Amino acid sequence: xxxxxxxxxxxxxxxxxxxxxxxxxxxxxxxxxxxxxxxxxxxxxxxxxxxxxxxxxxxxxxxxxxxxxxxxxxxxxxxxxxxxxxxxxxxxx
Amino acid sequence: xxxxxxxxxxxxxxxxxxxxxxxxxxxxxxxxxxxxxxxxxxxxxxxxxxxxxxxxxxxxxxxxxxxxxxxxxxxxxxxxxxxxxxxxxxxxxxxxxxxxxxxxxxxxxxxxxxxxxxxxxxxxxxxxxxxxxxxxxxxxx
Numbered sequence: 001x002x003x004x005x006x007x008x009x010x011x012x013x014x015x016x017x018x019x020x021x022x023x024x025x026x027x028x029x030x031x032x033x034x035x036x037x038x039x040x041x042x043x044x045x046x047x048x049x050x051x052x053x054x055x056x057x058x059x060x061x062x063x064x065x066x067x068x069x070x071x072x073x074x075x076x077x078x079x080x081x082x083x084x085x086x087x088x089x090x091x092x093x
Numbered sequence: 094x095x096x097x098x099x100x101x102x103x104x105x106x107x108x109x110x111x112x113x114x115x116x117x118x119x120x121x122x123x124x125x126x127x128x129x130x131x132x133x134x135x136x137x138x139x140x141x142x143x144x145x146x147x148x149x150x151x152x153x154x155x156x157x158x159x160x161x162x163x164x165x166x167x168x169x170x171x172x173x174x175x176x177x178x179x180x181x182x183x184x185x186x187x188x189x190x191x192x193x194x195x196x197x198x199x200x201x202x203x204x205x206x207x208x209x210x211x212x213x214x215x216x217x218x219x220x221x222x223x224x225x226x227x228x229x230x231x232x233x234x
Contacts, residue, residue, distance in 0.1 A: 048151060048204060048212055049151065049152065049178070049180070049202065049204070051212070051214065052178035052179055052180055052204070052214060053177075053178055055178070055179070055214045055215070056177055056178055065215060066214050066215075067213075067214055067215050068207070068211055068212060068213050068214050068215070069211040069212040069213075069214070070211055071214075072212075072214060
């Protein structure tokens with residue numbers, strides 16, 4: 001998993017697939033998820049339960065904990081924001 | 094899965110003009126069952142507030158199987174499923190007491206918000222302990 005974290009393109013692709021798989025988004029492909037478009041609200045339109053599911057998936061794959069909505073707001077702002085958050089939290093890990 | 098059972102009587106004012114219990118009342122009966130279970134684990138709304146949380150329902154599912162009539166004694170069966178996520182998921186079954194006929198089955202999902210009304214993504218401390226006890230109790234056969 002460490003190699004994926006260090007490779008931005010690989011990490012983006014991994015996270016897009018992880019989101020689709022975790023949330024069973026049947027109508028969405030990885031290509032349709034923009035790197036800087038919002039995951040919640042106007043973007044992918046995810047809701048609060050989706051956030052809870054993603055938190056569990058991220059913890060499982062990266063051992064990175066997102067405690068609450070305040071942290072989540074930053075981490076889930078976009079795919080690139082999530083990449084940055086995971087990289088920050090796994091530095092030296 | 095262990096169920097906690099609570100009994101109620103369908104009141105005259107709870108049936109519609111066809112003589113059947115109105116669909117919205119089933120949610121109120123779910124609430125009766127939920128409170129009975131939460132009380133045992135000191136997780137009632139006021140306990141939650143004392144711990145610094147509120148737990149609003151954000152999802153309800155209900156399948157209606159058979160109508161209830163005014164005066165029917167009903168049994169509300171309530172349990173909790175083990176959550177993978179930081180949420181409380183209750184399961185309900187409502188039966189006719191006399192025949193144990195299934196009238197409805199449903200599910201509610203609650204999330205936890207802190208005092209700033211921000212959602213909690215990870216359960217910790219006393220609230221986590223009490224929810225764990227509740228879930229363990231419901232998992233026992």
